[in-house]
Amino acid sequence: MASVPHEAELKAIVQAVYAHAGAGEWAACEAYLSPDLVIFEADGLPYAGEYRGRDALRRLHGQVMAHWHEPRIDFHAMTAGDGHVVSLVTFHLTSRATGRSVAMPLAECFRIENGQVAEIRPFYFDPAMVGALDR
Numbered sequence: 001m002a003s004v005p006h007e008a009e010l011k012a013i014v015q016a017v018y019a020h021a022g023a024g025e026w027a028a029c030e031a032y033l034s035p036d037l038v039i040f041e042a043d044g045l046p047y048a049g050e051y052r053g054r055d056a057l058r059r060l061h062g063q064v065m066a067h068w069h070e071p072r073i074d075f076h077a078m079t080a081g082d083g084h085v086v087s088l089v090t091f092h093l094t095s096r097a098t099g100r101s102v103a104m105p106l107a108e109c110f111r112i113e114n115g116q117v118a119e120i121r122p123f124y125f126d127p128a129m130v131g132a133l134d135r
Contacts, residue, residue: 005112010080014087014110017057017117018075026058033057034116044127046134057120069094085110091124095133104130 005013013032020029039051039060047063064071072092079086087108094101104124111119124130 005083005115007080010083010085010112011078013112013115013117014078014080014085017110018087021057021061026055029057030054032116034113034118037117037119039120039122041122042124042127044131045124046131048127067096069096069099083112085112093130093133097134100133102129102133 017029017032020026020032033054033056035054037052037054037056039056041048041051041060046067047060051057051060071094074090074092076088076090078088087110089106089108091104091106092101093104104126106125107123109119109121109123110117
């Protein structure tokens with residue numbers, strides 16, 4: 001029977017994903033991602049929908065970076081247990097289309113299976129407000 005990763009191990013996986021993705025080190029990042037990865041982005045967001053596959057985060061990141069002008073994430077806290085990690089952040093977004101900005105509280109929920117991220121679900125405080133930045 002496989003051992004269940006402890007809190008520190010779960011956090012380390014997600015911290016590695018953040019670090020490698022932030023640096024554009026996609027091969028290193030994708031080593032931490034399941035080939036069956038699914039990312040769920042909420043309705044109302046400019047990049048709403050499901051993204052599947054080991055390269056899903058790379059593809060989504062490209063859409064996010066193309067949509068927002070110099071987006072930035074402030075990290076606040078992270079907790080983990082039972083194969084899940086929740087990261088609390090503030091996402092600073094400025095629409096390329098309108099120049100309107102928002103600082104959006106966000107909880108990013110990661111499910112870890114077999115030492116790899118299998119699912120990511122970002123929960124925006126107000127996804128409709130994010131989508132409205134372009135109008």
